[in-house]
Amino acid sequence: MATRTTETTIPAGEVELSADIVLPESVDGVVLFAHGSGSSRYSPRNRAVAGTLNEHALATVLVDLLTPDEERIDERTAELRFDIDLLSNRLVGIVDWLRTGAELPVLPIGLFGASTGAAAALSAAAARPDDVPAVVSRGGRPDLAGADLPEVRAATLLLVGERDEEVLGLNDVARRALGGEAVLHVVPGATHLFEEPGALERVADEAALWFGDHLG
Numbered sequence: 001m002a003t004r005t006t007e008t009t010i011p012a013g014e015v016e017l018s019a020d021i022v023l024p025e026s027v028d029g030v031v032l033f034a035h036g037s038g039s040s041r042y043s044p045r046n047r048a049v050a051g052t053l054n055e056h057a058l059a060t061v062l063v064d065l066l067t068p069d070e071e072r073i074d075e076r077t078a079e080l081r082f083d084i085d086l087l088s089n090r091l092v093g094i095v096d097w098l099r100t101g102a103e104l105p106v107l108p109i110g111l112f113g114a115s116t117g118a119a120a121a122l123s124a125a126a127a128r129p130d131d132v133p134a135v136v137s138r139g140g141r142p143d144l145a146g147a148d149l150p151e152v153r154a155a156t157l158l159l160v161g162e163r164d165e166e167v168l169g170l171n172d173v174a175r176r177a178l179g180g181e182a183v184l185h186v187v188p189g190a191t192h193l194f195e196e197p198g199a200l201e202r203v204a205d206e207a208a209l210w211f212g213d214h215l216g
Helices: 044-055 067-075 084-100 116-127 143-151 165-177 199-215
Strands: 003-012 015-024 029-034 058-063 108-116 136-139 155-161 181-185
Touching: 003 084, 003 181, 015 044, 029 044, 029 084, 029 116, 029 199, 044 058, 044 108, 044 199, 058 084, 058 199, 084 108, 084 116, 084 143, 108 116, 108 199, 116 136, 116 143, 136 199, 143 165, 155 165, 155 199, 165 181, 181 199
Parallel strands: 029 058, 029 108, 108 136, 136 155, 155 181
Antiparallel strands: 003 015, 015 058
16 A cells, blocks of 8 residues: 655654654554653564554554653663653643644544553543544553553553563553453463564554554
């Protein structure tokens, strides 16, 4: 499917964040990515998933949730990547921009979160229940969304590797706390980063189906 890629900056509160937007020729929804601990919009795993979503008529927004100055601080301290309030507030700002300021069609919005980005995605979904009908978490820490979990109304798919035992347990606890539809899917044989042959492809396919079902 033909796509158009745009590099842009997105206002989110008092900062502007660098982003890559891919818009397929035919589009049914848009998925905003929230990357994980110490990662960026160049995450090869998220980009691989985004490519599959583009093939399924979904636009994608990959964005750096920290500014370059903040990235330098985080490289030394690793503190901002765990600041769920900061990250979720920025995701809310981007959701609002997609609704009112982006030069894009008005589309249903899904959130795809990895690692700590999953918690930020769920907190943002709780804050914008009318704008975000679906969330997918890949190897995420949804438990870090804490008190926001019961407020989430978005249909949520939690994807966890079978061999990622600690994270699997945390996802099971979070699933029971979520306020809307929630499904925990265990990827056979996979570890935390889904590096095993075929594991990431399975994640991408499951995400595409979930968003296809819930953003339509």
